[in-house]
Amino acid sequence: MSFVSRSGRKCMKENNGAKIYTIGHSNNSLEHLTKLLKENNVNVLLDVRSxxxxxxxxxxxxENLERESKQLGFEYKFAGDYLGGKPEDKSCYDGNEVNYDKIAEKDYYKKAIKRLxxxxxxxxxxxLCSEENPHACHRHKLIAKTLLDMGVEVLHIRHNGKVEKAEIVDKQLPLF
Structure with a gap:
C-alpha cells in the first residue's frame, strides 16, 4: 500500500506551497552550517538523526546544538526518535537492514511528518542529518520521498552553498 492514500491525495493539495530544506553537517564547522542556514533564511532546525x-x-x-542555537539565530528541535533513519523499532528492519518503506507506514512517523x-x-x-550528500541519507531516501509524495517542495542545501531541488526518480525496470 502506498503511503499516499485517498486522504493523502487531499492532503497533497493542502500542502502546495509548503517547502522544507534539508542539510547534512558532515565534518564542517558549526559556523559554516549556520552561514548556510542564514543564507536560506532558516529559522527552525529539526534534527532527524537517530x-x-x-x-x-x-x-x-x-546538547551543544540546543545550547548554541539561539545565539546563532535559529531554533533547534530534536525529532530523531520519530524521523530518524535507524529507529529502535525492530519491526522496521529486515534482518540488520533498515526498511524505509516499513518506517513510512508507522503512525509515529506519519504524525511526525504532519508536524514537520x-x-x-x-x-x-x-x-538536519550527518551526511553531506542527501542521496546517501535517509533525509532524501525516506523523508524527502514522503514529503514529495505529499506535494511538499524539498530543497537540499549543499556545503558549497548550492541548493538542489529534491526529486525522486522511480527505478526503471530492466527491459530483459
Whole structure:
C-alpha cells in the first residue's frame, strides 16, 4: 500500500506551497552550517538523526546544538526518535537492514511528518542529518520521498552553498 492514500491525495493539495530544506553537517564547522542556514533564511532546525552524537564533530552533538542555537539565530528541535533513519523499532528492519518503506507506514512517523509540515508552514524549516550528500541519507531516501509524495517542495542545501531541488526518480525496470 502506498503511503499516499485517498486522504493523502487531499492532503497533497493542502500542502502546495509548503517547502522544507534539508542539510547534512558532515565534518564542517558549526559556523559554516549556520552561514548556510542564514543564507536560506532558516529559522527552525529539526534534527532527524537517530543518534545525535559524534566524537569526531562534537559541535553537532544534541546538547551543544540546543545550547548554541539561539545565539546563532535559529531554533533547534530534536525529532530523531520519530524521523530518524535507524529507529529502535525492530519491526522496521529486515534482518540488520533498515526498511524505509516499513518506517513510512508507522503512525509515529506519519504524525511526525504532519508536524514537520505544520512547522514549515509557520516558518522556514530545515531538517538536519550527518551526511553531506542527501542521496546517501535517509533525509532524501525516506523523508524527502514522503514529503514529495505529499506535494511538499524539498530543497537540499549543499556545503558549497548550492541548493538542489529534491526529486525522486522511480527505478526503471530492466527491459530483459
Amino acid at each position: 543518534h545525535p552524537y559524534s566524537r569526531f564533530v562534537p559541535q553537532f552533538n544534541r 509540515i505544520e512547522i514549515s508552514q509557520e516558518t522556514v524549516t530545515a531538517i
